Amino acid sequence: MISGTNQPNISYLGLPKGSINGEFSISSYSDILSLILDVCIINSSISSKVICLDINELDLSPDFFLDTIEEEDPDISARINDINGLINKNDLRICFFIGKDYFLGSQLDQVKTSTVRLLNILSSILDLLGVNYPSIIVRVGSAYGNRRNTMKSFCDRVLLLDKTTSEKLCVMNDEKPSLFSVTDLLSGIYYESGIPLCFRSLPHQFNAGGLSIREALFLASSTWKRGERPFFIHGESSDIDAHGISLSPIPTNKLTRRIPTFGLDCDIIIDSPGRELTYIDYVKNQKSLPPVVINKIIKK
Numbered sequence: 001m002i003s004g005t006n007q008p009n010i011s012y013l014g015l016p017k018g019s020i021n022g023e024f025s026i027s028s029y030s031d032i033l034s035l036i037l038d039v040c041i042i043n044s045s046i047s048s049k050v051i052c053l054d055i056n057e058l059d060l061s062p063d064f065f066l067d068t069i070e071e072e073d074p075d076i077s078a079r080i081n082d083i084n085g086l087i088n089k090n091d092l093r094i095c096f097f098i099g100k101d102y103f104l105g106s107q108l109d110q111v112k113t114s115t116v117r118l119l120n121i122l123s124s125i126l127d128l129l130g131v132n133y134p135s136i137i138v139r140v141g142s143a144y145g146n147r148r149n150t151m152k153s154f155c156d157r158v159l160l161l162d163k164t165t166s167e168k169l170c171v172m173n174d175e176k177p178s179l180f181s182v183t184d185l186l187s188g189i190y191y192e193s194g195i196p197l198c199f200r201s202l203p204h205q206f207n208a209g210g211l212s213i214r215e216a217l218f219l220a221s222s223t224w225k226r227g228e229r230p231f232f233i234h235g236e237s238s239d240i241d242a243h244g245i246s247l248s249p250i251p252t253n254k255l256t257r258r259i260p261t262f263g264l265d266c267d268i269i270i271d272s273p274g275r276e277l278t279y280i281d282y283v284k285n286q287k288s289l290p291p292v293v294i295n296k297i298i299k300k
Helices: 029-045 062-066 074-090 109-128 147-158 182-193 213-222 276-288
Strands: 010-013 024-026 050-054 058-060 093-098 136-138 169-172 197-200 231-234 267-270
Touching (some): 029 074, 050 267, 147 182, 213 231
Parallel strands (some): 093 136, 136 169, 231 267
8 A cells, every 4th residue: 555566547636627517416316326427437438547526516406415315226226337337347436525515523513414414425325336445535624723623523523424434534634724734634533533644735735734745645645544545636736936836726727747656556636627638638748747846945
C-alpha cells in the first residue's frame, strides 16, 4: 500500500463535461444507478478507471431520500448487473465526493441529520455494487474556532452511521488554515475513529500543517488498510507566481506538471473544471511534462 511498482489509475472528479451537462435530477435509486451506469460507460471508453461523482452536482429531490430499493425489480436488477459487468471487465472503482452542504462535524442538528441520512443511502447504493472499500469522500466541516471539539463531534457522529457506512468513509484535508490539515486529521480523525485520509494536493499548499507534499501524501496513504489503494486528489492552481508557486486554491483547466506519487500505490483523481478533457490531455502528454514544484522558494 505504501510503495510498489503498480502504475496509478488516473481519473477526474465530477460528471463528464462533454457528455452530461447541467444538474442531473435524482429522485430515485433507479435514477442514480442510471447515472452511474452512464458514467461507467463513458469512462470505460476513455480508459478512466475511477468513477468519482460529486454529490453537489446532483439535484437530489426529497423523493430520493424516501425511495426504497427493490433488487427484484427487473429494471433495477438490469442496471446493477450492467454496472457490475463494467466494473469487473474494466477494473473500475466507484466513489462519491461530498465537498459541501453535508458535514458530520456541523453544529447544526439539521445538517447532521441530513448528512447521516445521505451517507447511509450512498453506502446502500455502493453495497448493491459490491463496493466495500473507503469510497465516500467527506470533509469534517467548519471548525467553529475549535478544531479539536469539531473533530470530536465528527467522530461521535460516525457512531450514528450504519457500520457498513462508516467503513466506506475517508476524510479529506481543507485549504483554509483555520480548518483541517493532514496533521489535524491524522490525530483528530484517524487515530480516534480509524477513518483513512484522502489527500488533496492543492488545498495542502495553503494549509500544510507543517508537512511537505511528500510527507503529507505518505502519511495519508499510511492510514489505509493493507490491500486498499488510497485515493489522491490532485489539482494545479489557476494562479501561480514566477517560481511556479500556487497563489490560489481554485484549480485550473490544464495540468502543466507531472503528478507526483513518490512511488506510492495510489489512484489519482484530477480536480479540474475541464473534467475528462483535462484527464485525456494529461494522459496524452504526461511523459513530456516537467516535474511539479515541491519546495517553496522563500522570498526575501
